[in-house]
Amino acid sequence: MDTEKLRLPRSRQANERLHAMIPGGAHTYAKGDDQYPEHLAPVISHGRGAHVWDIDGNRYIEYGSGLRSVSLGHAHPRVIEAVRRELDRGSNFVRPSIVEVEAAERFLDTVPTAEMVKFAKNGSDATTAAVRLARAATGRPRVAVCADHPFFSVDDWFIGTTPMSAGVPAATTDLTVAFPYGDLAATEQLLKRHQDEIACLILEPATHTGPSPSPQLGSGRGDPTPGYLAGLRELADRHGCVLIFDEMITGFRWSEAGAQGLYGVVPDLSTFGKALGNGFAVSALAGRRDLMERGGLRHSGDRVFLLSTTHGAETHSLAAAMAVQTTYVTEGVTARLHALGERLAAGVRDAAAGMGVGDHLVVRGRASNLVFATLDENRQPSQRYRTLFLRQLLAGGVLAPSFVVSSALSDADIDHTVEAVARACAVYRKALDAADPTPWLAGRPVKPVFRRSA
Template sequence: MRLPRSVLANERLHAMIPGGAHTYAKGEDQYPEDLAPVISHGRGAHVWDIDGNEYVEYGSGLRAVSLGHVHPKVTEAARREIDRGANFVRPSIVEEKAAERFLATVPTAEMVKFAKNGSDATTAAVKLARAATGRPLVAICRDHAFFSVDDWFIGTTPMAAGIPGEITGLTVSFPYGDLPATEEVLREHAGRVACLVLEPANQAEPPAGYLTGLRALADRYGCVLVFDEMITGFRWSEAGAQGLYGVTPDLSTFGKALGNGFAVSALAGKRELMELGGLRTGRDRVFLLSTTHGAETHSLAAAIAVLETYTEEGVSARLHALGERLATGVREVAASAGVAENVVVRGRASNLVFGTLDAERKPSQDYRTLFLRQLVTGGVLGPSFVVSSALSEADIDRTVDVVAQACLVYRKALDADDPAPWLGGRPVKPVFRRRV
C-alpha cells in the first residue's frame, strides 16, 4: 500500500502543527513509517483516507465515537441546535435538559457540570477536593495511563519538561488493586492527601472488594474518592463503572463516549462538594469550571442524544457482544498461527487492546510495528481493538481474517528472530517519552 497524498499531508501538518496532530496519540509516530493515513471522512465504523483507501476503524476518536461516525440521531440533534444558535450570554434550556438526562442516566451523581475536555473536568475534581479538605497532595493510581494535560499529572510522566518540581512534588501515587499499599501511602502522608484519583477499572477488572475497600479507606482518612470514567463511562454500563460495580465515588469525570465525537465532558458528584463551585455556599468559593464554550448547545444536544441512545438501545451490551466476537476470533487465529502467547487481547470486551510480545514474551515496539503494518495494509485501522456499536458482524469477521494473515507474518518474524525485514522503516514509539 502507498499513501502519497497522506505522506504529503503529514509533512504539511508537521510544518504548521507541533507533532503534526492536535492529539499526541494520533501522531504519525504511532503508525508505521509512511503508513499514517490522513482521514477524509467516516461513516459508521468505516473511514476513508485522502488517498481513497477504506478501512474498518477501531478506537474511533480515541474511544470517543462509540456509536459510529455520523450517527443519525446524534447528528440530527446537533444540527437542530446549530440552527437555533450555538452560544448565548445566559444559560440555554439545553443545559437544563442535558443535566437532567445525565443525572437520570448516572443516578449515583447528584450534580453535574459540563466542559469541553476530560482534562479540565478531572483537574476541576482535584481542585474541589483540595478546597473541601484543605489538603495539598493528590494521590493518583500509578497503573493508569492518563488523567490530565495539567501539571499535577503530566509532571509525573517522562514528558515533564516545563513543569516545576514543586508542583510535581504535590502528586503521590498508589498501585491499583492493592489496599494495604494504598493505606500505607495515606499513613505516610497523614492528613495531607486531598483525594484518591483512579479509573475504577481498565484492562483488569477490580479485585473482589477492592473498590468497596477503597471507598472505606477514603472515608477513614478523610480524602475525596475520584473516579475517572472517561473510558469506563457508558462503555462499562449506561450508569458507568460506578453503576456496574455498585460503589459511589465522591466525584467522577466523564467524556469520550458522552458526545460521540462532539466536544463535551462532565464533572459529576455529591452536592456538598459540587456546590463549593456554585452560588449556594457559605464557604470560600471555588472557581470550578467556567468555560466560554462549555455549554455550546449542539454539543450538549449531541450528549442528550447519546445518552438516550445508550439507554434505549442497550448500547453497552452491544459493545460487549461485538468485543467478545472479536476477542474470540483473534485468539483463535493467533493460536492457529502459533503466536497465541505473542499476539494477545486484553481488557473488558467493550474496551479491548492488543499486546505485541517478542519471543521472550516482553512488549515490543518492533513487533507492534509489524502487526500494525499488516493491519493497515489489510484495511483495518486502529491502535487498539476498541469497538464501536456501528461495527457489523461482517466487519468483525473481516478484521479477524486480516489478523490471521498478520499472525502468519508475525510467526515468520519470530522464527527468524528478527522482525526488521517486516517493519518497513522505523518502529512506532510510545506517546510518553522524554526525547523524540
C-alpha cells in the first residue's frame, strides 16, 4: 500500500468523536493520535492473534499490543475459555470468591520469591501501594525513583517529576528524588545525602529504551551489569530502605517469575501487570509477608491502607491471569518471545544496513521487549524521522510504535514486517540524503507523551 493511497476516513471521523468526549482522545496518553502521523491514527475494530483491523477495513501486523500487555496475542483461546467459564458465575460478590484463593496460589507458585500478593486493576495502584507501604514500614517520607526509567505511576509522587506536573503540589514532588540506573556509587551518595529519609528505591530491574547501549546495560539487550541488582539489594539493606522492583514490563517477558526470577535478586516488594492478564485488567503487588501483612489484619501495628478496590478481584480477570500463567509455563512462551524477537531484530538490522540507514534506525532492548530509535542526519533522536518511519510502516500494513512481539506472531508475519521496514528504510535514506524529512511527513510530526504543552 502506498502512503499516498492510505486513507483512513472512518478513523479520522472516529478520532474527532473521541476528542469531543474524551480528553486526549484516548484513555491512555501513549495511545493518543498525537503519537501517530497526522490523519494516520487507525481506530481499531477488532484483533485476532497478532493482527488487528481498523474501522476502515485495513489489516495490520501489530506490535506492542495493548502497551505490551497482550503478549499471547488477541483473543487467545485458553484465556478466553477461562474467562467465559466465570462470566456465567458472577463477577463480583460481597465476600471473597474462591477464585481469589486459586489466583493467589497460582501467582505465588509462579513467582516463588514473593510470600503474599494482592491484586488490583492497574499498575499505578500497585506501585503507589508499594510506596505507601514502604513509607509506613520505615517511617520515612522520601521516595527514590530510577531516573532512567520512563514511568511508574499516574499518582502525584511520580507524575510530579515529569513535564506533565500541572496540578501536583511542589511539596509532594520535593519528596521524590532520583538515582541513575547502574550507578551504585551515585545511589549510595543519594542515600547518604538524605540519610534516614528515603523509604524505598523503586526501579524496573531491567529495561532499555534508549537509542544506544548505556555503560550499565550489556550490549543494549536489556540486561543489567552483573552484580548491579545484588549491589542495590545490599545498599537498601545497609541504609534501611525498601527495595521495590517494578516488573510491569519484565514480568513474564523476562521469565515467568519476572526479572527477579531470572537474575536471582529478591526485592522486598514487586509489582506486576501488563502481560499478567493478556489484555484483561489485572495487576499485582507482591512481596515479603512482614511488609504485606501491614495492610492486613494479623499484626499488632498501625494498619496500612494498602489496596482496597471494588473491582480488584473481579473473577474473570483473575481467571485470565491464571490462564496466562499456565500458558507461559506449559507452552514455553517466554522462550518463544525471545526467539521471535531475535528473528525480528536481525531482520530489521539487516534491512536498515542494506538501505544505508543502519546507524539511524537503531533497534535495542531484550529480544522480548524491542524498541527502536529514529536518528537524524546528525544521529540525534528525531520525532520527524520517527513520523516518516511510522507512515511507511502503516502503509506496509505494520502497526508498530515499538517492536515488542507477541507469541502469536508467525515467521511469515516477521518476514512481512522486515519487508515493510526495508521499504521504509529506502525512503528514510532519501530523507537523510536531502537532510530534510519534511516532504515525506504530510503533516505535523509525532510528539513525545510527556510534554508541558499540547
